[in-house]
Amino acid sequence: MPKGAELVWRSVREQGVDTVFGYPGGAVIPLYDALEGSGVRHILTRHEQGAVFAAEGWARATGRAGVAIATSGPGATNLITGIADARMDSTPLVCITGQVRSNLIGTDAFQETDIFGMTLPITKWSRLVRGVEEIPEVMRRAFEIAQSGRPGPVLVDIPVDCLKAVAGELPPPPSPKTNAAAKAAAKSAAFPGVALSALLREAKRPLALVGAGVKLAGAVAPLRALLDRLQLPAGMTVHGLGAIAPEAGYNLGMVGMHGTRAANTALHETDLLLVFGARLDDRVTGDPARFAPAARIVHFEIDSSQLDRVRPAHLSIPGDLADTLPLCLEAIGRKPLPDWSEWRELACGPERAEMAASALSVPALQLLDELYALLPEDSYIVADVGQHQMWAAQRYRSANPRGFITSGGLGSMGFALPAAIGVQLARPNSKVVCIAGDGGIQMNIQELATIKRCSLPIKLLLVDNKYLGMVRQWQQLFYDRNYAETDLSDNPDFLALARAYGIDGERLQLDPGGPQGLPKNRGEMLRRMLDDPKPRLLLFECAPEANVFPMVPSGAALSEMLLQEQAKS
Amino acid sequence: MNPPILSQSPAADARLQAPPAGLDPQAPRRHRFEVRYRNEQGALLRLLNAISRRGLDFESVRAEADADAGRLTAIVGANPKHIAQICRDWRVMVDVIEVLQPIDLDREPEQAPRTI
Numbered sequence: 001m002p003k004g005a006e007l008v009w010r011s012v013r014e015q016g017v018d019t020v021f022g023y024p025g026g027a028v029i030p031l032y033d034a035l036e037g038s039g040v041r042h043i044l045t046r047h048e049q050g051a052v053f054a055a056e057g058w059a060r061a062t063g064r065a066g067v068a069i070a071t072s073g074p075g076a077t078n079l080i081t082g083i084a085d086a087r088m089d090s091t092p093l094v095c096i097t098g099q100v101r102s103n104l105i106g107t108d109a110f111q112e113t114d115i116f117g118m119t120l121p122i123t124k125w126s127r128l129v130r131g132v133e134e135i136p137e138v139m140r141r142a143f144e145i146a147q148s149g150r151p152g153p154v155l156v157d158i159p160v161d162c163l164k165a166v167a168g169e170l171p172p173p174p175s176p177k178t179n180a181a182a183k184a185a186a187k188s189a190a191f192p193g194v195a196l197s198a199l200l201r202e203a204k205r206p207l208a209l210v211g212a213g214v215k216l217a218g219a220v221a222p223l224r225a226l227l228d229r230l231q232l233p234a235g236m237t238v239h240g241l242g243a244i245a246p247e248a249g250y251n252l253g254m255v256g257m258h259g260t261r262a263a264n265t266a267l268h269e270t271d272l273l274l275v276f277g278a279r280l281d282d283r284v285t286g287d288p289a290r291f292a293p294a295a296r297i298v299h300f301e302i303d304s305s306q307l308d309r310v311r312p313a314h315l316s317i318p319g320d321l322a323d324t325l326p327l328c329l330e331a332i333g334r335k336p337l338p339d340w341s342e343w344r345e346l347a348c349g350p351e352r353a354e355m356a357a358s359a360l361s362v363p364a365l366q367l368l369d370e371l372y373a374l375l376p377e378d379s380y381i382v383a384d385v386g387q388h389q390m391w392a393a394q395r396y397r398s399a400n401p402r403g404f405i406t407s408g409g410l411g412s413m414g415f416a417l418p419a420a421i422g423v424q425l426a427r428p429n430s431k432v433v434c435i436a437g438d439g440g441i442q443m444n445i446q447e448l449a450t451i452k453r454c455s456l457p458i459k460l461l462l463v464d465n466k467y468l469g470m471v472r473q474w475q476q477l478f479y480d481r482n483y484a485e486t487d488l489s490d491n492p493d494f495l496a497l498a499r500a501y502g503i504d505g506e507r508l509q510l511d512p513g514g515p516q517g518l519p520k521n522r523g524e525m526l527r528r529m530l531d532d533p534k535p536r537l538l539l540f541e542c543a544p545e546a547n548v549f550p551m552v553p554s555g556a557a558l559s560e561m562l563l564q565e566q567a568k569s
Numbered sequence: 570m571n572p573p574i575l576s577q578s579p580a581a582d583a584r585l586q587a588p589p590a591g592l593d594p595q596a597p598r599r600h601r602f603e604v605r606y607r608n609e610q611g612a613l614l615r616l617l618n619a620i621s622r623r624g625l626d627f628e629s630v631r632a633e634a635d636a637d638a639g640r641l642t643a644i645v646g647a648n649p650k651h652i653a654q655i656c657r658d659w660r661v662m663v664d665v666i667e668v669l670q671p672i673d674l675d676r677e678p679e680q681a682p683r684t685i
């Protein structure tokens with residue numbers, strides 16, 4: 001008869017997961033003891049936050065639940081930021097924590113913490129296992145719930161005695177359930193095709209807004225087919241990047257606080273906004289009261305709690321986008337649509353298509369353009385949080401729908417390096433570039449050791465402006481340049497630090513005399529980084545006071561975005 | 570996850586909360602919330618948390634369970650925005666079976682609950 005720990009690994013394998021991320025401790029030793037021969041590869045990160053972000057990266061690259069493991073007490077609490085992050089960004093995640101022995105629960109035992117209670121508000125579902133026999137069913141439900149509907153994090157807390165105990169008679173596995181009933185319900189219910197077609201036909205300035213939901217539903221192909229049919233201007237949230245074909249003439253790029261001038265202007269002008277799988281958070285809408293002020297909203301969304309949250313939608317279409325997008329295409333049919341070419345040309349036209357020309361002279365943008373041009377289509381960019389993240393998103397042009405990975409909803413600094421580990425393990429043949437700032441990299445820099453140990457050829461582009469740049473930018477623009485506690489001019493020698501972990505790299509310094517302020521040999525440096533079969537650091541010493549534009553100040557309408565020149569004056 | 574429903578109307582929640590004429594529509598008013606749920610680990614706390622995370626105080630809370638389900642009844646002073654948010658949060662919770670329409674006790678103390 002198997003022990004509880006063996007049942008855990010067996011469940012993980014049965015879910016098709018071959019790689020998990022974790023960090024051992026007293027309450028999970030039995031789990032680690034049973035690891036060998038389980039068929040599961042365990043990646044030892046150097047911090048539990050590294051494990052949970054790596055599991056998120058793995059999940060975001062594969063679309064399946066990532067698994068993170070931690071011991072009771074501090075191990076478990078170190079997972080919390082990652083769990084909240086997965087919740088905000090709809091990432092399927094199964095966290096397994098060890099707990100003190102069942103008979104000690106509630107006694108404030110050594111390393112006892114109520115991780116179940118602490119994570120209730122940020123998990124979709126959770127269980128404190130009460131007996132070894134429960135393990136198979138709890139694990140099965142954990143994966144099912146993490147991956148179904150709007151994906152998200154779940155937590156399974158297992159007392160150490162349940163991991164050690166030998167299971168008696170196990171309850172028979174429940175007959176396989178599919179969500180066929182739910183799917184059939186969605187399909188059979190009348191799709192509001194007539195109402196939608198009528199709205200489209202009345203619209204003079206329709207616009208599509210695409211979010212992560214489209215990718216999570218695996219509905220990128222029907223989305224692209226629909227947009228090709230409609231030929232209306234379309235923008236993406238940061239998590240929607242890659243969903244719209246980059247070369248499409250109607251692609252407006254990213255919307256929101258640092259979105260393109262074209263996308264935000266069109267959002268302000270549209271009279272019919274079709275939202276596909278986006279929850280319209282405040283970084284996307286600006287002042288919600290002045291968001292798309294002239295628009296009727298049609299909202300396609302799997303998570304019905306997001307409908308009507310910001311503004312009542314004229315037409316709410318809950319359900320899986322993999323079902324509703326084809327229904328939408330079908331409803332529109334082959335009948336001619338209104339001629340929106342004038343509006344499309346205005347919205348996507350040259351005078352709006354780019355930011356102010358001066359913004360393009362920011363060397364970081366130029367460097368990113370050149371980096372992206374060298375990357376194959378199936379590459380992954382994993383961006384941390386800050387100015388570099390927004391630059392990386394603004395210039396992202398790939399058609400790989402899962403290719404841009406970042407912490408969007410929670411905005412967790414320290415996400416990118418461990419997440420890149422998960423991505424690279426899930427996609428060993430793809431190029432994975434981690435883009436991080438000098439602040440965020442130091443939040444999980446210990447994961448360089450994991451990269452080295454696993455020989456992962458991750459490329460690290462470190463944008464070093466010697467500031468907590470994004471906060472400094474706000475201080476510059478809105479707090480009279482009071483750069484309180486954002487100075488990082490005493491940063492460590494990152495190249496030496498990387499070398500200490502066994503990772504080589506080189507420094508790319510600005511060259512005021514060079515093209516776009518960059519040295520002539522930067523192409524060689526980029527290629528050296530990308531062609532190296534080993535992990536490699538490129539330390540880009542960016543101008544300390546370079547800013548991200550356009551920028552919609554917090555609480556302003558999208559139409560009130562600052563362009564570079566305005567802010568300077 | 571509740572099965573997806575296709576609807577053509579804006580949130581029922583927003584419509585439901587129209588206050589009597591002459592009163593500030595955004596002011597908090599005493600409401601009785603009622604929800605049925607699978608009485609499994611953590612379900613009740615998740616439900617209560619949807620109220621407390623919004624900084625609202627409970628006037629009273631009652632929870633009872635039979636073999637089939639749990640039933641939570643809470644009286645809370647809440648404005649229409651909070652009411653809509655709480656009901657939406659509840660409806661997507663894994664263990665929720667049914668969310669009843671909150672009753673405005675300042676207005677209709679005797680009204681029977683209806684499913685929304």
Ligand SMILES: Cc1ncc(C[n+]2csc(CCOP(=O)(O)OP(=O)(O)O)c2C)c(N)n1
Pocket residue numbers: 384385386387388389411412413414436437438439440441463465467468469470471
């Ligand atoms: C864990 C965490 N702490 C604080 C913040 C607030 N914050 C957002 S951006 C930022 C600065 C990031 O600096 P850096 O990593 O150097 O990137 P840069 O903005 O300079 O590109 C900070 C402190 C955050 N998002 N996450």
